Amino acid sequence: MLDNIKKEFSTRTLVLIPIAIAINIAIGELVVRLKLPVYLDSIGTVLVGALAGPWAGALTGALANLIWGLFNPFAAAFFYVAAVIGLLAGLAGKRGAFENESPRWLSVLVGAVFVFSLTMFILAFTNATTDDTGFTTYPSMAELFSSYAIIFVVAILVGAAIGYFLLQRGGYAGIWGLVTGVVAAIISAPTAAYVFGGVTGSGTDLLVAAFRASGGGILASVMAQGAVSDPFDKMLSFMVVWLILGSLPARFKAR
């Protein structure tokens, strides 16, 4: 185990990590400049995980947020989330998620299942009722399906289209990205709720407000906000890394 970790931190990895952190920040700012509703600030971290391994990925994530914290303390509080993202990217790399091409039907399936469950999640939330004692009841699945049948069909179709055109043959990387996003949303919520009162000071706060208004607790609303924005964002990051690795010369990857 210790030998494996040592092997991950070759001179090349040590050189790669600062460059990866700088890539995180540069692309993160670029996205803001282009006014896109995503973060994409962990591409470098995912890249290190994919190229060097899970431990190097975790270190990159943690350091990236801590160093960024020198300019923006908000990022530093979530350093452990970034570390987990790097770790998962490394595990994905070990399983060959960034090398193997997935069959296209798999991408379609993943896209459909993802958008479907996201829709169900949001609908369950917005249809929750809170009684006078503060006890929240969520609608049953059968109720949701009967009253929103058309929305669910549309969601499946949209998801399938996203899978077909966006994920293409990178289904494996996409799946890992989605899973990573879900994990990130869950583990970042307690800090966001306890330390920052559930807000991020950015546009996604509108989502938190919407969930709070429909009767969600603070922790649940933050988690719901993360569950809407994080998986999509991390899926895109993993896909971009998959694209990058596809256009790298084989000589580079071999080491």
Add this chain to the structure above:
Amino acid sequence: MYVARESGLHRLHPLTKGSLSLLLLVTGLLLPGNWTSYFLVLFVILPVAYWGKILRNFIGIVWGISLPFILSVVIIQSLFWGKGTPIFEFWIIAPKQEGAIFALVSVGRIILVMAGFILFAMTTRPDTLMISLKQVGVPSSLAYIIVTTLQIIPRFQSKAFTILDAQRSRGLETEGNILTRARALVPIILPLVLSSLVEVEERAIAIEARGFNSKKEETSLIEIPDTNGQIILRRVFIVITILTIIARVTWQLLK
């Protein structure tokens, strides 16, 4: 973020300041009582900043960074609280008492986290921090990563925007609807990342040729002054920090 001043606070050993910030964060967030964080900011952080002769800049920066969070948390948590005692009612606007109190508590925590980090960042030069970390036994490869990252971030930011301009002059659409802007990402990200990865090889050879992997003990040109008093102070800070964490965890478990 570092601001050069001649003050006792600036002359303190970086690790003394670091352990003070850590102590403030841990006690402010974990000790019981809703107003602990306000107390620490008013009676510890502000006087220390005054001693460091940075008070005016410090308040400006903390305020500037915290403001979006504060606005967001006050609006969301007081207006969208759900069940509670309304302070006043006007049309659909009815802020709740419970929400307002929660928002105030969160504002204190937000300011505490931001102020704790910024106090450290404003009075500590990154290079002296690195040297002091090396002195207490942090591997020099980690120090290399942090210093290099701080140096190359500005270069990468300008590189990203150079590529953006170059692609624009070749006719890349970077304005318009969201799809157009999203499509502009790949032609910018790919050149940025690929050209950076080419650099990895060169840098790795360069630092290896300069004895980066040497096992000999390193010496440093800059000596960081340290006193016995500060060493004891640091130990006291760290012991209190650990005791606070243990006390909070056992209290939580017993409850």
